[in-house]
Each structure stands twice: as C-alpha cells, then as structure tokens.
Amino acid sequence: MRAGDRAYVTLREEITNGDLPAGTVLGEVEQATRLGVSRTPVREAIRRLIGEGLAVRRERGVEVTEVSLDNIRELYDVRVALECQAARLAARNRDPEVFETLEAAFDDVSGLLDDRDGLRRDYYALVARFDDAIDDAVDNPYLVAAMRTVRTHLARIRHMARSDRSRLLDAAREHALIVHAIIEGNGELAAHATHVHLYNSLSHRLAKAVSLEGHTADAVSPDEGDARETA
Amino acid sequence: MRAGDRAYVTLREEITNGDLPAGTVLGEVEQATRLGVSRTPVREAIRRLIGEGLAVRRERGVEVTEVSLDNIRELYDVRVALECQAARLAARNRDPEVFETLEAAFDDVSGLLDDRDGLRRDYYALVARFDDAIDDAVDNPYLVAAMRTVRTHLARIRHMARSDRSRLLDAAREHALIVHAIIEGNGELAAHATHVHLYNSLSHRLAKAVSLEGHTADAVSPDEGDARETA
DNA sequence: TGCGCCTTCAGTGTATACACAAACGTCGTC
DNA sequence: GACGACGTTTGTGTATACACTGAAGGCGCA
Numbered sequence: 001m002r003a004g005d006r007a008y009v010t011l012r013e014e015i016t017n018g019d020l021p022a023g024t025v026l027g028e029v030e031q032a033t034r035l036g037v038s039r040t041p042v043r044e045a046i047r048r049l050i051g052e053g054l055a056v057r058r059e060r061g062v063e064v065t066e067v068s069l070d071n072i073r074e075l076y077d078v079r080v081a082l083e084c085q086a087a088r089l090a091a092r093n094r095d096p097e098v099f100e101t102l103e104a105a106f107d108d109v110s111g112l113l114d115d116r117d118g119l120r121r122d123y124y125a126l127v128a129r130f131d132d133a134i135d136d137a138v139d140n141p142y143l144v145a146a147m148r149t150v151r152t153h154l155a156r157i158r159h160m161a162r163s164d165r166s167r168l169l170d171a172a173r174e175h176a177l178i179v180h181a182i183i184e185g186n187g188e189l190a191a192h193a194t195h196v197h198l199y200n201s202l203s204h205r206l207a208k209a210v211s212l213e214g215h216t217a218d219a220v221s222p223d224e225g226d227a228r229e230t231a
Numbered sequence: 232m233r234a235g236d237r238a239y240v241t242l243r244e245e246i247t248n249g250d251l252p253a254g255t256v257l258g259e260v261e262q263a264t265r266l267g268v269s270r271t272p273v274r275e276a277i278r279r280l281i282g283e284g285l286a287v288r289r290e291r292g293v294e295v296t297e298v299s300l301d302n303i304r305e306l307y308d309v310r311v312a313l314e315c316q317a318a319r320l321a322a323r324n325r326d327p328e329v330f331e332t333l334e335a336a337f338d339d340v341s342g343l344l345d346d347r348d349g350l351r352r353d354y355y356a357l358v359a360r361f362d363d364a365i366d367d368a369v370d371n372p373y374l375v376a377a378m379r380t381v382r383t384h385l386a387r388i389r390h391m392a393r394s395d396r397s398r399l400l401d402a403a404r405e406h407a408l409i410v411h412a413i414i415e416g417n418g419e420l421a422a423h424a425t426h427v428h429l430y431n432s433l434s435h436r437l438a439k440a441v442s443l444e445g446h447t448a449d450a451v452s453p454d455e456g457d458a459r460e461t462a
Numbered sequence: 463t464g465c466g467c468c469t470t471c472a473g474t475g476t477a478t479a480c481a482c483a484a485a486c487g488t489c490g491t492c
Numbered sequence: 493g494a495c496g497a498c499g500t501t502t503g504t505g506t507a508t509a510c511a512c513t514g515a516a517g518g519c520g521c522a
Contacts, residue, residue: 002505028474038507039474040271044278051282053376060515061473074371081316081374082309089308140305142384143312145284146377153373233475259504269477274504291484292503 004041007031008048015054015064016155022066026055052149054156067156069209075153076202080195082147083134087190090137091182098133099183105129106176110169123168130175137182161208174200235272238262239279246285246295247386253297257286283380285387298387300440307433310381311426314365317378318421321368322413329364330414336360337407341400354399361406368413392439405431 011031014020026049032042046062049055055062105126112122131151135144163171174197181190242262245251257280263273277293280286286293336357343353362382366375394402405428412421 004505027472029472040506040508043474044275047275047278048282051279053372071373074373077316077320077371078313078373078377081312082377085308085312140308141284142302142305142309142381146309146313146380149377150373235475258502260502270504271476271478 003037004044007035007037007041008045010035011045011049012054015049016152018159020064022064024064025061026063027061052152067153069206072157072205072209075150076198079150080198082143082150083198084191084194086134086138086143086147087178087182087194088187089140090134091185091187091190093139094137094182096183099179102130102133103176103179103183106172106179109172127175161205163204167204170200171197233272234268235275238266238268238272239276241266242276242280243285246280247383249390251295253295255295256292257294258292283383300437303388303436303440306381306384307429311429313374313378313381314429315422315425317365317369317374318409318413318425319418320371321365322416322418322421324370325368325413327414330410333361333364334407334410334414337403337410340403358406392436394435398435401431402428
C-alpha cells in the first residue's frame with residue numbers, strides 16, 4: 001500500500017473515530033512527523049479529506065470540520081433522497097436469492113440481539129451486508145459513490161446517538177420490510193419503507209443527541225469502532 | 232491562484248470540453264510540461280480528478296474515464312433523486328422574491344431564444360441562475376455538493392445531445408412550473424415537476440445521442456463552452 | 463507607555479532529486 | 493529464426509530543498 005493511501009485511511013479513521021475532533025488543525029509537518037512519512041503523502045491525504053468535506057481550509061492551515069445537529073438533519077435529507085432511489089432501483093434489478101437470505105436474517109434478528117456488544121456487532125454486520133446488497137443491486141457507480149460519502153459523514157456522529165436494543169429491534173423490522181418489497185420487485189414500497197426507516201432512525205438519533213447534549217455528551221462509550229451506521 | 236488549482240481547473244475544463252477525450256492518459260510529466268508547472272501541482276490536480284470520477288487509475292498511469300449512454304441513464308437516476316429533493320426543500324425555504332424574478336424570466340423566454348448562439352447562451356445563463364437559486368434555497372452543503380458532482384459529469388456529454396429550439400422552449404415551460412410550485416411553497420408539486428422535467432430532458436438527450444451515434448457523432452459542433460447543462 | 467515598523471519564524475506552495483517498478487527493446491544463445 | 497534474459501527507459505512514489513506569505517513579537521521612537 002502506498003504511503004499516501006495509508007495516511008489518508010489513518011487520518012479519515014481518526015476523524016470518524018473522534019480521535020481527531022472537530023476543529024483540530026491538520027498541519028502538514030505535524031502530521032507527517034506523527035505518521036512517520038514525509039509531507040508529500042500527507043499533503044495528498046489532507047487534500048482528499050478536504051474534497052470529501054471532512055476537513056476545510058481555514059485562514060491558518062486546514063482543520064477538521066464540525067458536525068452539528070443541523071448537519072445530521074441535512075445529511076438525512078440527502079440520505080433519504082439517495083437511499084429511497086437506491087431501494088427503488090434495487091427492487092428493479094435485484095437478485096431474489098440474495099435478498100431472501102437477508103430477509104430470513106432480519107426476521108431472526110431478535111435471537112441475535114443481546115446486550116453484549118459482540119452480538120450487537122453481529123447485527124451491524126448484517127446491516128452492512130444489507131447495504132452491500134443494495135449497492136450491488138443498484139449497479140450505479142455514481143449513486144453508490146454519493147451514498148458512501150453520506151455514510152462517511154454519518155459515521156462521525158455515531159457516538160452522539162448509540163442505538164438501544166428496542167430501537168435495533170424496530171430497525172430490523174423496518175429493514176425486513178424494505179427487503180421484502182425489494183424481493184417482490186415493488187419499488188415504490190421499497191422506497192417508502194426506506195423513507196419510514198430513515199425517518200425513525202433520524203428521530204431516534206435526534207432524541208438521543210438532544211438528551212445527551214450538555215451532561216454526558218463526551219462520556220458515551222465510543223466502542224463498536226467499525227460498525228456500519230444504519231440503525 | 233495556486234498552480235495546483237489552476238492545473239485542476241484547466242484539466243477539468245479540458246475533460247468536460249472534450250479536448251481531453253475519454254481514454255487519454257494523464258502522465259504527470261507530460262501534463263506538467265504542457266501546463267508549464269512542475270509535477271507536484273499536476274499530481275494534486277490529477278488526484279482531485281480521480282476523486283471526482285473524471286479520471287481513473289489504470290495499470291499504466293491514469294486516464295480520462297469513459298462516458299457511455301448507460302452512464303447518462305445512471306447519472307439521471309442520481310440527478311432525479313437529488314434535484315427532486317432539492318426542489319422540495321427549496322419550496323420550504325425559498326425567498327419568494329428571487330423565484331418571482333425567475334418565473335418572469337422563464338415566461339419571457341420565447342423572446343430570448345433565437346437560433347443565434349448568443350441568445351441561446353442567454354438562456355443557459357438563465358438556467359444557471361435557476362440552479363444557483365435552488366442551491367441557495369436548499370441551504371444544504373451536502374446536497375449541493377452531490378448535485379455539483381452530477382452536473383460536472385453531465386457537462387461532459389453536452390456535445391452528444393445539443394438541445395434544439397423547440398426543446399428549449401418546452402424546457403423553459405417546465406422550469407417555469409417548477410419555479411411556480413416553489414413560490415407557492417408546494418414541495419410535492421415542485422418535486423414532481425422536476426421529475427417530469429428531468430424525464431423529458433433525458434428522453435430528448437437519449438433520442439439525440441442514439442440518432443447521432445455512428446454517423447456524425449464526432450462532428451457535432453462543440454461550442455457554447457461554459458453553458459450550464461440543464462436543458 | 464503606547465503605537466508602529468521591522469525582523470524573524472512558522473508553515474504552506476512549488477520544484478526537483480532520488481528510488482523503485484514495469485515494460486520494451488535488444489542482444490546473445492540455442 | 494525464435495526465445496529468453498538483461499539493460500535501458502519511462503513513469504510514478506517519496507523525500508527534501510527552496511521560496512514566499514502571513515503572523516507574531518520585539519524594539520525603537522514619539
């Protein structure tokens with residue numbers, strides 16, 4: 001792997017993790033020293049981060065962007081548009097077998113969910129498979145790229161609103177319906193079920209985020225590092 | 232302006248113009264020599280182009296991506312999702328005055344359209360104002376960024392399907408309806424009118440592109456260099 | 463003591479040197 | 493004559509040197 005790619009992956013990971021919080025200035029020399037490479041690959045990595053919107057040029061150097069509650073709403077406005085369309089297209093092109101497997105898994109999910117993080121991780125892995133199946137079925141590189149960008153940004157606010165068990169069970173039912181509609185080839189139902197799912201997801205997150213603001217916002221456990229963000 | 236930005240703007244312009252056709256290999260040294268800068272800024276520019284999907288890494292170096300008829304359909308699938316949502320949001324947040332001015336302009340457009348390219352450019356400038364007004368009203372950086380990406384790609388296939396006078400008149404009526412719905416604050420109508428407009432736009436383009444394929448595909452006059460692509 | 467100018471420094475922008483990998487051509491051998 | 497191996501060439505990856513800009517701090521003068 002090239003040093004430039006490593007620097008990019010590392011920095012992006014640290015930003016989404018929160019290790020590099022919003023407002024952190026990304027000096028080329030500083031990051032180059034820290035990552036053990038020269039300025040050139042770091043420079044490339046930072047430029048890519050700026051291109052994705054994870055960092056911005058400021059008067060003095062570049063710094064990690066903020067993510068506010070308003071940003072969450074904005075991201076969901078884009079997400080609804082993209083993922084409803086994706087569901088619609090997936091219903092048109094889908095391979096039924098893939099989604100039948102997924103449907104069975106979502107129906108069985110109550111047996112999977114436990115308060116122990118290992119099992120929760122299994123659920124997130126299932127959602128990741130769901131996302132991949134959609135990406136694969138839509139077969140549209142532009143749409144997939146746009147969705148990936150939104151997912152990257154949403155991953156940053158994961159720690160602000162961690163889903164609880166009851167929300168995950170609801171989310172599983174919502175996913176099951178989306179998958180069912182896709183199997184039936186019912187694009188409109190798939191799109192609308194996606195809309196419903198994302199509305200509920202956003203409502204849950206906003207409630208969590210607001211209730212956390214102020215007292216324990218920074219004390220939320222930031223585990224589940226690589227879990228995909230779709231509950 | 233920095234050399235890196237200049238290199239990026241120049242290369243992107245040349246790619247969308249068709250001066251650098253699909254498949255052209257973008258060698259760092261070659262482009263650096265041609266643009267009169269060193270490899271470093273050229274390198275940055277090429278990386279940005281790759282990030283946007285205008286270029287791809289190949290076995291040997293990087294080259295300008297292809298745009299096929301299938302790509303046009305894929306782009307419109309994304310465009311419909313994004314711009315319908317944008318119209319909906321614009322109807323919610325709009326400043327009525329801005330759109331009333333636009334509505335008047337679209338109603339008067341038949342007086343503007345002439346076969347002479349200068350007047351046609353005026354029409355494209357009006358559409359650009361429309362796009363800017365939407366971008367401004369939605370007030371969502373993520374959505375605007377996604378739409379800009381799609382527009383950049385669509386600009387590349389402009390020469391494949393140039394709109395004729397009657398299509399432009401129809402497009403003006405379609406735009407007028409979208410604007411009207413936005414003024415009324417009718418988000419659903421704005422979204423659906425956008426859907427109709429984009430459907431007609433795509434149909435027109437595909438018909439043109441198919442009819443051009445084979446005989447005069449490369450002979451289409453590539454003027455109207457900086458016209459925004461929305462008819 | 464305060465204000466303004468100058469010097470210095472930190473950091474980015476650009477150029478270039480060096481390293482390394484892959485491909486092509488040529489030469490030698492079978 | 494053909495095939496294989498080695499050298500050369502071309503191009504990217506990385507590091508670093510140099511230039512320029514903007515800022516901050518210190519010093520001098522009022």
